[in-house]
Amino acid sequence: MDRMSASIIDGRALSLRLRESLSERIKRLSRRGIVPGLFVLLAGSDPASQSYVNAKEKACREIGIRSFDHRLPEDAAESELLSLISEANADPDVHGILVQLPLPGALDQNRVIGAVDPGKDVDAFHPLNAGRLLLEQDGMRPCTPLGILHALEAYCIPVEGSEVVILGRSSVVGKPLANLLLFRSSLGNATVTVCHSRTRDLGQVTRRADILIAAAGQPGLVTADMVKEGAVVIDVGVHRIEDTRVPGGYRVRGDVDFESVREKASFITPVPGGVGPLTISMLLHNTVVCAERAAGTEKTA
Ligand code: NAP
Numbered sequence: 582m583d584r585m586s587a588s589i590i591d592g593r594a595l596s597l598r599l600r601e602s603l604s605e606r607i608k609r610l611s612r613r614g615i616v617p618g619l620f621v622l623l624a625g626s627d628p629a630s631q632s633y634v635n636a637k638e639k640a641c642r643e644i645g646i647r648s649f650d651h652r653l654p655e656d657a658a659e660s661e662l663l664s665l666i667s668e669a670n671a672d673p674d675v676h677g678i679l680v681q682l683p684l685p686g687a688l689d690q691n692r693v694i695g696a697v698d699p700g701k702d703v704d705a706f707h708p709l710n711a712g713r714l715l716l717e718q719d720g721m722r723p724c725t726p727l728g729i730l731h732a733l734e735a736y737c738i739p740v741e742g743s744e745v746v747i748l749g750r751s752s753v754v755g756k757p758l759a760n761l762l763l764f765r766s767s768l769g770n771a772t773v774t775v776c777h778s779r780t781r782d783l784g785q786v787t788r789r790a791d792i793l794i795a796a797a798g799q800p801g802l803v804t805a806d807m808v809k810e811g812a813v814v815i816d817v818g819v820h821r822i823e824d825t826r827v828p829g830g831y832r833v834r835g836d837v838d839f840e841s842v843r844e845k846a847s848f849i850t851p852v853p854g855g856v857g858p859l860t861i862s863m864l865l866h867n868t869v870v871c872a873e874r875a876a877g878t879e880k881t882a
Pocket residue numbers: 725748749750751752753754755776777778779780783796797798799802817818819820856857858860861
């Protein structure tokens with residue numbers, strides 16, 4: 582019998598639903614005179630960072646979150662960033678603070694992120710939130726891992742007891758995601774393996790995965806021979822590939838060789854339209870949670 586190709590995990594459709602429910606929560610806040618506010622700090626002119634920040638601000642506008650946009654030149658002084666962050670920490674109209682990474686040049690990322698009020702840290706990169714995550718304590722959770730967990734839950738993909746292999750050990754994706762998947766909860770309790778650039782025989786490891794999550798930043802790294810029949814494949818990678826035949830002059834692809842892997846997987850996320858929109862939705866979610874917390878109306882869901 583011919584095998585069906587994988588079902589697509591539609592990040593855009595999931596995001597739409599998430600944003601509808603956030604929109605209701607924003608309306609409830611506005612009835613109390615509160616408009617959730619997101620402070621966005623972008624230093625430098627990296628095109629990918631600019632396009633992420635534009636997409637985040639557009640999503641904020643569409644849903645009724647006020648964004649406070651601060652763009653600084655490549656050679657901005659660290660003291661300038663720190664003073665803007667300090668103002669945002671103290672500003673009651675700012676509920677969430679986002680510093681777009683990577684920061685250019687000589688700026689000390691740890692010092693800048695460490696200056697953000699952990700209660701407004703919507704990216705959850707502050708060491709306090711990272712520590713709380715490690716200890717399974719309440720705190721902000723990073724947006725991309727949250728988006729991935731949401732997709733697994735929405736598509737009823739069992740996590741508990743499954744073999745999850747993550748490609749990449751960054752503090753933004755791989756490590757926090759591994760920790761969340763280890764939580765003693767229904768969306769956790771997985772057996773997690775984290776691979777990186779020194780992992781020997783990557784294919785041997787990835788073929789064990791019931792759920793394979795690629796966040797290595799290497800276009801097309803995951804090919805069909807590295808995937809177990811019926812595995813769930815989540816592609817976090819985002820790469821702009823120059824292509825003069827398409828409008829805009831580039832197309833976007835992920836870490837997974839989508840066409841070959843979809844013939845072997847049971848579920849797969851596309852790029853674009855998979856993890857990306859979910860990441861932005863979770864940023865909106867975290868901002869709304871911060872605003873609700875400030876208003877004393879936080880929901881636990
Ligand atoms: P990163 O900080 O560059 O980390 C990449 C990780 O992958 C590192 O741990 C690296 O290993 C590992 N790696 C590199 N080559 C590998 C290989 N051949 N085999 C196994 N592991 C390998 O990247 P990141 O910030 O986590 O982002 C990863 C990708 O996701 C990028 O394409 C990024 O653009 C994308 N991303 C997308 C979203 C979204 O919303 N869709 C959000 C965040 C990131 P070492 O530690 O040994 O160097």
